[in-house]
Amino acid sequence: MHIYSKIYQFAASAGAFEGYVYKKKDPEELGDMNALSGWIDNIVGAYKHLPDEAIELFQDSCDRTLGRAILSLIPVLGEDHDFISKLKSIIKGSIPASPDDFKKQKWFQN
Secondary structure: OOHHHHHHHHHHHHHHHHHHHOOOOOHHHHOOHHHHHHHHHHHHHHHHOOOHHHHHHHHHHHHHHHHHHHHHHHHHHOOOOHHHHHHHOOOOOOOOOOOOOOOOOOOOOO
């Protein structure tokens, strides 16, 4: 599979995950925890199979996207939950202040 396809699939999965967990209030809203665990494992696994030079180019965006997901999950699952630890393992910089922090301008916007 071409590297661009791998990057796209990783980013699409991470973005969909962020949207799925956004503003959930309790664990029941998260649905099947086994499926959620698989989703997280796939995100982390895909990240770890990308070349370092590609990751360097999008790490900041990854930190923001998955950081918002983490901030949505912490009130529901707790800071020490395994899901949080797995996601934090691929965060290298800072995360947003809240799950609502979408202030960073996209490259294609003026």
